[in-house]
Amino acid sequence: MTHYLDFEKPLAEIEGKAEELRAMARANDEMDIEAEAAALDRKAADLLKDLYKKLTPWRKCQVARHPDRPHCRDYIDALFTEFTPLAGDRKFSDDDAVMGGLARFDDRPVVVLGHEKGNDTQSRIQRNFGMARPEGYRKAVRLMEMADRFDLPVITLVDTPGAYPGKGAEERGQSEAIARATEKCLQIGVPLVSVIIGEGGSGGAVAFATANRVAMLEHSVYSVISPEGCASILWKDAEKMREAAEALRMTAQDLHKLGVADRIISEPLGGAHRDPQVTIAAVKATLLSMLDELSGSKRKALVQDRRNKFLSMGSKGLAA
Template sequence: MTQYLEFEKPLAEIEGKAEELRALARQNEDMDVSDEAAGLDAKAATLLEELYADLTPWRKCQVARHPDRPHCVDYINELFTDYTPLAGDRNFADDHAVMGGLARFNDQPVMVLGHEKGNDTKSRIERNFGMARPEGYRKAIRLMDMADRFGLPVITLVDTPGAYPGKGAEERGQSEAIARSTEKCLQIGVPLISVVIGEGGSGGAVAFATANRVAMLEHSVYSVISPEGCASILWKDAEKMREAAEALRLTAQDLKQLGVIDRIITEGMGGAHRHRAATLASVGNAIGAMLDELSGQSGAALVADRRKKFLSLGQTGLAA
């Protein structure tokens, strides 16, 4: 059953009426509603195109958070073969908000890791809604170290509201773990590719996305803080999240213009949740293209490229 976002309510009414007509026709074989249903379908398609033609930053946040959007586990299952999960940070525990392991991409051995939010109440609680604790980032560090040791490209899939801010996480060194993971991204001498598939929130995302190549899905977001958090700090009012989303420049289009990311991966009309198979394929094609761009480079060249990329951020347009 399709889940509709707040701004999609008019679309829900039209598609709901079309489905009601078809349900009546199934109950009464003598009833022909094909013309009426086709007319409603055409109206819905037009409205969908209008709604998604010029999404505001806040609406893009809503699309990025859609519960039916493909998650990390979906990309791993579809795009990778021989996936062997690796668990634990060898220090405290295994964080289920971060999944990763050895796999093959287009028959090439790689290390893949990412944030997983879960897709129902039970799995979301188990995965802590994609908010990693320190042991999750330390697991990521361990896997990146292993990839560097064996010369395996690292592919990260980012989808998190941010790192978990709970008391236990802070006691176990959350900030230090995020900083170490970001540092490890800058140190490894293998290709590092990151794709923001939903939300890229704060340092929790940067710890996975300090990469040679960073891509974003068309309706994903990537920001130093959530719009609600920003609004609470600046205006003491979380309801000003729309204004905050505008100010944060968190859309893929803004970030490509600012040079923060390298490419935008298009989604079908209505978002990735309406075109799951096509979106998964598009991300796979983008990952393949980015790996090709980095193939043949030495470890030292990859590290230098990564450092230059991030040190140059914010310099565009500055006077010499």
């Protein structure tokens, strides 16, 4: 069943009518409604094009959160072979919100890390909706140290509303764990590339995306806080999330202008969820290109490149 966003309701009506006609035709062989259904398909295609021609930041945020977007597990299953998941932070426990392990990408050994939100009610609860706890970030540090020791490139797939703000997480040092993961990203002497595949929320995302190269899917978002959280703080009204989304400059297009994102990966018309395979293929091509750019670089050069990138971040596009 297709999940439609609020602004897609007119599209839902047209596509629903086309499906109803085809269902009636399947039930009655004598009915010939293909011409009418095809006309509705054309109307739906035109409307989809209009809706996605120039999405507002808030609508992009909605698309980035779409439950049917490909998630970290989908990318790992499609793009990586010999994936061997590694669990636990060797201090407290494992965190199901963070997936990571050894794998082969285009037949080269790598370490892959990512936030996993889950794809149904049970898995979303198990994965804590992609909100990592301290042990998730400490697991990431452990895997990055392993990658550094064995000279393996690191690929991170970011998709989180933010780090989990619960009482237990704070008691176990959430802020310190995020800071250590961010620090480790800056220290390792191997190529580190990151793709924002959905939401890049707050320090929970930065801890995985402090990379040599950062790419964003066309309708992904990356921000210090969610629009709802920003609106609650600034205006004491979460319903002002549309204004907050505009002010935060959280879209891939804005962040590319500011130098936060190095590349924008095009999505199929209607978002990544409309054609996951095309999206996954585009992400693969971008990852290969980014890794090729960094291959052959010496350890000190990779570390310095990363530091320079983040020290200069935001210095361009400020007047835009």
